[in-house]
Amino acid sequence: MTDVLVIGSGPGGVNAAVPLVDAGLRVVMLDYGNTDTRYAPLIPHRDFTDIRRGDPSQHRYFLGDRFEGIPFGPVKVGAQLTPPRMHILADAPQRIPVDSPAFAVSISLARGGLGAGWSAGVFPFTDDELADMGLGTADMQSHYDAVAARIGVAGERDDLLPFLPASPSLLPALDVDTGAESLLARYGRRRAALNADGFFLGRTRLAVCTRPYRDRGPEGYLDMAYWADLDRSIYRPQWTLEELQRAPNFTYLDRRFVERFSEDGDVVRVQATHADTGAAEVHEARALVMAAGTVGSTRLVLRALERYDTPVPILCNPYSYVPTVNLNTLGRPVRDRRHSLAQLTAMIRTTGERPRLLQAQVFSYRSLLTFKLMKESPLACPRSLAVLRLLMPHLAVLGINHEDRPTPDKTCTLRRGTPDRLEVRYRPTADETRTQRADERSVLRFFRRLGCLPLKTVRPGEGASLHYAGAFPMRPEGGDLTCDRDGRLRATRNVYLADGSVFPWIPPKGLTFNIMANADRVGTLLAKRLA
Amino acid sequence: MPDSSATTEHEARVFGRYLIGRIPPPELVARYVDAVRALFTAPASASDEAVVAFACRHPAALPFLDGAAGLRHPGGLLRSKLLVMSAVLEASPEFADEYLPRTPGRLALLAQVGLHGGAAVVQALLGLLLLPIASRARA
Numbered sequence: 001m002t003d004v005l006v007i008g009s010g011p012g013g014v015n016a017a018v019p020l021v022d023a024g025l026r027v028v029m030l031d032y033g034n035t036d037t038r039y040a041p042l043i044p045h046r047d048f049t050d051i052r053r054g055d056p057s058q059h060r061y062f063l064g065d066r067f068e069g070i071p072f073g074p075v076k077v078g079a080q081l082t083p084p085r086m087h088i089l090a091d092a093p094q095r096i097p098v099d100s101p102a103f104a105v106s107i108s109l110a111r112g113g114l115g116a117g118w119s120a121g122v123f124p125f126t127d128d129e130l131a132d133m134g135l136g137t138a139d140m141q142s143h144y145d146a147v148a149a150r151i152g153v154a155g156e157r158d159d160l161l162p163f164l165p166a167s168p169s170l171l172p173a174l175d176v177d178t179g180a181e182s183l184l185a186r187y188g189r190r191r192a193a194l195n196a197d198g199f200f201l202g203r204t205r206l207a208v209c210t211r212p213y214r215d216r217g218p219e220g221y222l223d224m225a226y227w228a229d230l231d232r233s234i235y236r237p238q239w240t241l242e243e244l245q246r247a248p249n250f251t252y253l254d255r256r257f258v259e260r261f262s263e264d265g266d267v268v269r270v271q272a273t274h275a276d277t278g279a280a281e282v283h284e285a286r287a288l289v290m291a292a293g294t295v296g297s298t299r300l301v302l303r304a305l306e307r308y309d310t311p312v313p314i315l316c317n318p319y320s321y322v323p324t325v326n327l328n329t330l331g332r333p334v335r336d337r338r339h340s341l342a343q344l345t346a347m348i349r350t351t352g353e354r355p356r357l358l359q360a361q362v363f364s365y366r367s368l369l370t371f372k373l374m375k376e377s378p379l380a381c382p383r384s385l386a387v388l389r390l391l392m393p394h395l396a397v398l399g400i401n402h403e404d405r406p407t408p409d410k411t412c413t414l415r416r417g418t419p420d421r422l423e424v425r426y427r428p429t430a431d432e433t434r435t436q437r438a439d440e441r442s443v444l445r446f447f448r449r450l451g452c453l454p455l456k457t458v459r460p461g462e463g464a465s466l467h468y469a470g471a472f473p474m475r476p477e478g479g480d481l482t483c484d485r486d487g488r489l490r491a492t493r494n495v496y497l498a499d500g501s502v503f504p505w506i507p508p509k510g511l512t513f514n515i516m517a518n519a520d521r522v523g524t525l526l527a528k529r530l531a
Numbered sequence: 532m533p534d535s536s537a538t539t540e541h542e543a544r545v546f547g548r549y550l551i552g553r554i555p556p557p558e559l560v561a562r563y564v565d566a567v568r569a570l571f572t573a574p575a576s577a578s579d580e581a582v583v584a585f586a587c588r589h590p591a592a593l594p595f596l597d598g599a600a601g602l603r604h605p606g607g608l609l610r611s612k613l614l615v616m617s618a619v620l621e622a623s624p625e626f627a628d629e630y631l632p633r634t635p636g637r638l639a640l641l642a643q644v645g646l647h648g649g650a651a652v653v654q655a656l657l658g659l660l661l662l663p664i665a666s667r668a669r670a
Contacts, residue, residue: 049631052624052627052630052631053624053627053628054624055624056623056624058622058623058624059562059619059622059623062621062622063566063618063619063622066569067565067566067569067570067615067618069618070566070570070614070615070618072570072606072611330637330640330641331635331636331637331638331640332634333634334632334634366632369618369621369622369630370617370621370630371614371617371618371621371630374614374617375605375614377601378601378602378605378655379598379601379647379648379651379655380594380597380598380601380651380654380655380658381549381550381597381601381610381613381614381617382549382550382551382594383598383647383648383650383651383654384601384651385550385617385629385630386643386647387644387647387648389630389631389632389633390632390633390635390640390643390644391644392632393632393634
């Protein structure tokens with residue numbers, strides 16, 4: 001009999017599977033497993049500018065064969081989901097229907113899940129941020145280290161070290177671009193005053209290989225990260241899946257859509273249908289690890305436990321982005337060699353009644369194409385184009401994450417039907433909105449001191465960060481529809497959750513690296529239990 | 532009402548010339564027609580259709596209507612179609628350089644930004660007067 005069934009090949013699934021497989025257990029991963037076969041073969045191994053000037057087929061992958069890369073609509077979700085990345089969300093709206101009028105729900109049935117389009121930011125949680133789960137960095141650090149070694153994390157031991165502890169395997173940091181270099185230089189000149197006010201700046205910790213690492217990389221600075229995995233330097237869960245597939249005790253079954261699970265004594269039974277033939281299948285194991293993504297796992301758990309019409313929490317930490325003009329680089333030549341991911345990270349310690357940590361990332365802008373910026377400009381199009389061409393090399397785009405905590409107005413409910421439908425209601429409180437605006441002002445004040453002039457605050461809408469969490473929180477004190485400290489879903493004997501659904505709240509930062517480390521922890525503990 | 536191909540081709544030529552000062556080659560015109568067919572599946576409002584038709588009949592009015600629409604109807608049909616044409620032009624090697632960044636010296640940059648910004652404001656103000664007329668014209 002199979003020891004463990006794992007549902008999903010995203011950041012949680014593969015990182016939970018590794019310690020199980022390493023412990024010699026027989027692991028079967030069930031996955032829908034969509035991949036991009038249309039665009040990936042078209043994209044040449046050349047840098048962005050070279051492609052722009054030379055490839056007559058570029059319109060196929062930049063705009064898409066169905067022009068799906070020209071976005072319209074009010075919710076600006078996932079700018080990084082370009083046509084070659086859109087397979088990440090394919091088929092999910094039909095398979096897992098969701099009614100969510102004011103909240104963008106992105107569910108992935110892709111190989112690698114939403115991680116196949118991850119922007120690779122590595123932001124481990126602090127003790128304060130882990131406390132609500134009954135965990136601390138002492139519980140998590142070995143798993144942060146294990147995952148960092150597995151995925152390859154590049155960074156610098158700089159002013160961010162107290163906030164983002166480094167793992168022993170840390171790779172050399174990526175080269176920053178001209179804009180980020182100028183901001184770091186200005187920060188360096190004013191460090192003492194800025195630090196005294198609670199502002200710290202450093203290079204973003206990124207899951208990117210800056211030297212050859214586990215058959216990947218090194219990063220080639222082609223600035224094509226939003227379109228292709230040309231050097232395989234940026235971590236994708238698929239790379240770990242490939243490593244897992246080399247193990248004799250691991251089996252990957254793709255094209256499976258999981259319908260429900262049930263328990264019979266010590267056996268967990270999973271019903272799935274084949275995505276292509278529609279044939280029904282039953283898989284059995286001693287334990288089940290669910291990593292179908294927060295929304296996917298919510299559907300499966302509520303169906304299995306027959307908890308229709310029962311609202312569970314749903315979270316997705318809001319974010320805003322603010323294009324600013326970096327006055328430090330005006331008139332200076334700009335290097336063409338660059339990568340597309342975050343260049344810098346700022347940490348800000350707030351003062352007041354409830355001191356908190358805010359976090360912002362600094363990006364430059366080029367490879368997502370100029371017409372998308374023109375859409376945000378109120379000027380006549382040719383004027384916008386002229387101004388943007390002048391300002392683009394000097395843009396520092398700030399990505400500001402906000403925290404998200406559960407409230408009675410943020411819920412996900414399963415409704416019975418053919419097929420069953422999820423219903424998401426998400427309305428932040430006035431207090432939360434006020435705090436977010438105040439935090440944005442605070443971040444912008446610091447960046448003004450660094451010479452960045454804000455142009456506009458863009459709020460892409462609720463659900464846009466794709467960091468979903470909170471449905472079955474890990475609560476040491478117990479409670480209905482919660483998980484214990486090991487990630488086991490209470491009310492089950494052998495069903496574990498290893499995705500975002502176990503996080504009771506989301507700090508103002510990216511969640512993905514923490515999902516991976518927690519999945520590694522859940523897998524490690526389960527392996528010990530089953531040994 | 533769905534666009535006829537000839538009308539959309541005419542639109543592509545007018546918009547292309549407006550955006551980059553040249554009439555786009557036939558393959559890009561055809562790509563714009565395909566894009567419009569794929570993206571604008573729902574009927575637009577009569578006033579939106581009228582503004583686009585007016586702009587195509589009177590290309591000299593386009594900078595003003597575009598400027599005003601950027602303020603008043605940024606998600607309207609005229610702006611959306613201009614952005615589609617812009618996307619089609621940008622994703623082609625022949626026009627890539629028209630979209631890639633420029634890095635003049637600091638003074639030249641500030642002067643050019645000021646010039647374009649000032650001109651855009653004048654265009655938008657004049658366009659705000661023209662927009663009601665265009666939106667009531669025949670489609």
